Amino acid sequence: xxxxxxxxxxxxxxxxxxxxxxxxxxxxxxxxxxxxxxxxxxxxxxxxxxxxxxxxxxxxxxxxxxxxxxxxxxxxxxxxxxxxxxxxxxxxxxxxxxxxxxxxxxxxxxxxxxxxxxxxxxxxxxxxxxxxxxxxxxxxxxxxxxxxxxxxxxxxxxxxxxxxxxxxxxxxxxxxxxxxxxxxxxxxxxxxxxxxxxxxxxxxxxxxxxxxxxxxxxxxxxxxxxxxxxxxxxxxxxxxxxxxxxxxxxxxxxxxxxxxxxxxxxxxxxxxxxxxxxxxxxxxxxxxxxxxxxxxxxxxxxxxx
Amino acid sequence: xxxxxxxxxxxxxxxxxxxxxxxxxxxxxxxxxxxxxxxxxxxxxxxxxxxxxxxxxxxxxxxxxxxxxxxxxxxxxxxxxxxxxxxxxxxxxxxxxxxxxxxxxxxxxxxxxxxxxxxxxxxxxxxxxxxxxxxxxxxxxxxxxxxxxxxxxxxxxxxxxxxxxxxxxxxxxxxxxxxxxxxxxxxxxxxxxxxxxxxxxxxxxxxxxxxxxxxxxxxxxxxxxxxxxxxxxxxxxxxxxxxxxxxxx
Numbered sequence: 001x002x003x004x005x006x007x008x009x010x011x012x013x014x015x016x017x018x019x020x021x022x023x024x025x026x027x028x029x030x031x032x033x034x035x036x037x038x039x040x041x042x043x044x045x046x047x048x049x050x051x052x053x054x055x056x057x058x059x060x061x062x063x064x065x066x067x068x069x070x071x072x073x074x075x076x077x078x079x080x081x082x083x084x085x086x087x088x089x090x091x092x093x094x095x096x097x098x099x100x101x102x103x104x105x106x107x108x109x110x111x112x113x114x115x116x117x118x119x120x121x122x123x124x125x126x127x128x129x130x131x132x133x134x135x136x137x138x139x140x141x142x143x144x145x146x147x148x149x150x151x152x153x154x155x156x157x158x159x160x161x162x163x164x165x166x167x168x169x170x171x172x173x174x175x176x177x178x179x180x181x182x183x184x185x186x187x188x189x190x191x192x193x194x195x196x197x198x199x200x201x202x203x204x205x206x207x208x209x210x211x212x213x214x215x216x217x218x219x220x221x222x223x224x225x226x227x228x229x230x231x232x233x234x235x236x237x238x239x240x241x242x243x244x245x246x247x248x249x250x251x252x253x254x255x256x257x258x259x260x261x262x263x264x265x266x267x268x269x270x271x272x273x274x275x276x277x278x279x280x281x282x283x284x285x286x287x288x289x290x291x292x293x294x295x296x297x298x299x300x301x302x303x304x305x
Numbered sequence: 306x307x308x309x310x311x312x313x314x315x316x317x318x319x320x321x322x323x324x325x326x327x328x329x330x331x332x333x334x335x336x337x338x339x340x341x342x343x344x345x346x347x348x349x350x351x352x353x354x355x356x357x358x359x360x361x362x363x364x365x366x367x368x369x370x371x372x373x374x375x376x377x378x379x380x381x382x383x384x385x386x387x388x389x390x391x392x393x394x395x396x397x398x399x400x401x402x403x404x405x406x407x408x409x410x411x412x413x414x415x416x417x418x419x420x421x422x423x424x425x426x427x428x429x430x431x432x433x434x435x436x437x438x439x440x441x442x443x444x445x446x447x448x449x450x451x452x453x454x455x456x457x458x459x460x461x462x463x464x465x466x467x468x469x470x471x472x473x474x475x476x477x478x479x480x481x482x483x484x485x486x487x488x489x490x491x492x493x494x495x496x497x498x499x500x501x502x503x504x505x506x507x508x509x510x511x512x513x514x515x516x517x518x519x520x521x522x523x524x525x526x527x528x529x530x531x532x533x534x535x536x537x538x539x540x541x542x543x544x545x546x547x548x549x550x551x552x553x554x
Contacts (some may be wrong), residue, residue: 004409011397209393212353214382214452215410 027235
């Protein structure tokens with residue numbers, strides 16, 4: 001039974017190749033953009049996550065801080081649900097970090113001794129919005145000398161600013177991208193409807209014959225829906241493939257540019273998993289688009305009849 | 306059995322069928338005749354469920370089809386073979402595919418298609434043209450294809466609307482022979498035509514309509530043992546009309 005519907009759908013596509021090409025092209029462009037937006041959304045999420053989970057706050061400890069007090073403060077921070085991870089950096093470790101950072105200038109490291117570096121507790125927060133409250137609490141502890149954001153990121157406010165800016169950027173990206181994708185999906189839906197409607201009009205005689213010999217509405221609709229599904233699947237696949245190839249091509253440059261920031265999965269399997277998931281979701285969306293568009297077109301043409 | 310009981314159908318102010326009564330036993334062959342606009346096609350469309358009657362009942366094989374809901378219409382049509390004056394074949398399909406479509410519509414298993422299609426194509430003498438497209442066939446062949454499509458579903462009743470209207474006399478004669486052959490196999494044939502030559506030649510029961518009223522039902526002819534008429538009205542057209550009117554009253 002499916003064969004006869006597939007054959008009919010195939011015949012319609014062969015008979016009007018330009019209409020078919022237009023439908024596939026519009027769907028391919030739509031899903032190309034949607035794939036890119038999906039990858040951008042994923043990447044921006046990863047960037048935010050990266051910054052949020054870095055050691056963001058350093059509590060410099062007083063020189064006379066006792067080890068049991070330090071352990072107590074560390075345990076207190078570890079128990080805090082707002083804190084993601086805590087690590088203790090001793091004076092010696094601080095010197096090592098300094099030496100590494102100044103390795104290109106050995107004179108600088110020779111001039112310092114561990115005693116000038118304070119021990120510290122470095123911790124990251126689950127969400128940077130809690131930062132100020134946690135810092136205020138830690139500042140109140142007797143063994144804490146100073147509290148600041150990770151030095152490598154600049155002054156006190158810089159990390160918070162970076163993440164806030166990233167959040168805003170992601171929000172605009174999602175909002176703007178979503179609106180653009182919605183516009184493109186809407187256009188694809190209309191194009192599909194118009195093409196299916198034209199098909200219905202040109203097939204009116206055939207539909208009338210099928211109707212008279214007892215074909216059910218489902219039987220009559222099947223090749224039309226199948227045709228729309230073929231357009232959708234081809235369009236989705238082409239759009240996705242194009243985006244995938246472009247991302248694959250640019251992955252080495254992107255990874256090189258962003259360094260440690262994981263804008264794209266470094267593991268090939270994870271990259272395939274990401275794109276596989278996007279393809280699966282897009283195929284489902286494409287099928288919904290095709291089936292709903294063709295059913296709507298069929299019912300509109302039938303109403304006109 | 307097909308039975309019309311007081312069937313009336315109006316299109317706006319125009320009465321297409323007015324209180325029509327008749328019945329056709331299984332295996333009958335009945336011509337529905339009358340001038341253009343007399344209600345022949347309306348009568349066939351009512352049987353096919355294309356339109357609904359305003360009054361009365363149409364009973365087909367014990368089922369009142371005049372009250373059939375729309376979603377049951379396809380099932381009804383799957384049991385009726387239908388043949389049209391303009392053939393109504395699918396132009397992009399071969400002869401074989403045109404016939405197969407009817408089997409696909411009734412949902413018959415694909416394994417059974419070949420035997421059935423070969424049988425009907427053989428019956429209508431189109432087996433050798435099974436891979437031809439309709440554009441490659443002559444008028445008579447197209448009508449035979451239309452008949453093959455109607456027959457392949459093995460219907461109990463065949464409705465034919467002016468099946469010879471587009472054919473020359475010789476071809477029409479052959480088509481009518483085929484209808485006779487089909488009828489002899491036990492199929493009920495209801496044929497709308499205004500071709501007097503064919504009606505006279507076939508000598509079958511004739512129901513004549515005029516302006517929507519049944520004015521003549523020729524009833525049982527000596528050579529038609531399958532038709533049972535309830536009404537036999539003969540005389541001039543005016544007399545027939547008067548008789549029908551008085552009968553209705």
